[in-house]
Amino acid sequence: MNIDIRQATAKDLADITSLFRDTVSTINTKHYNAKQITVWASGSDETETWLERISDLYFIVAEIDAVIVGFAYLKKGYYLDGLFVHKDYQRQGIASSLLRTIESQVIAEEFPEIRSDVSKTALPFFENKYYDIVKKQKKSFKGLVFENYIVKKIL
Ligand SMILES: CC(C)(COP(=O)(O)OP(=O)(O)OC[C@H]1O[C@@H](n2cnc3c(N)ncnc32)[C@H](O)[C@@H]1OP(=O)(O)O)[C@@H](O)C(=O)NCCC(=O)NCCS
Secondary structure (H helix, E strand, O other), X not given: OOOEEEEOOHHHHHHHHHHHXXXXXXXXXXXXXXXXXXXXXXXXXXXXXXXXXXXXXXXEEEEEOOEEEXXXXXXXXXXXXXXXXXXXXXXXXXXXXXXXXXXXXXXXXXXXXXXXXXXXXXXXXXXXXOOEEEEEEEXXXXXXXXXXXXXXXXX
């Protein structure tokens, strides 16, 4: 199975936002309640924000046979702001592949470390990639509190 990584374009918008909505609405339900999932998934409707992320940030997608199966994007050159894998393609090495490309980009830009705020769902993945927990935090988002973790890795 070949995983291809490329930079996202505005044409990928619909695939990216539906993948985001579907993954949050299925995979993240193990760790967040129904209210939190509804609010989080509704972020898929913020078309302008997604278009800005695609055009302004380092934003990559993973494809298998030309189907988008994951995406990731970096803010400020060293902050991983999003990493999502298609609900039907979990545990197939797609996030590993995306993270390798993201970390290479951070190194290429000569930042000494990468950081992220990661969900409870994603924590085991980042621990598997040797990220350290900086702290567990409660983050307010649209009037709800989400527990997540700040993680980092020296590159
Ligand atoms: C977290 C996420 C991105 C991982 O994507 P993935 O493509 O399934 O991850 P990989 O297949 O590359 O996993 C690599 C290794 O990480 C570890 N890992 C990944 N998911 C794990 C899980 N749910 N539980 C335990 N270990 C896990 C495993 O060691 C895995 O290797 P293995 O499958 O050979 O055991 C994916 O589950 C996801 O999209 N989650 C929902 C969205 C989310 O919370 N994103 C983070 C936003 S902050």
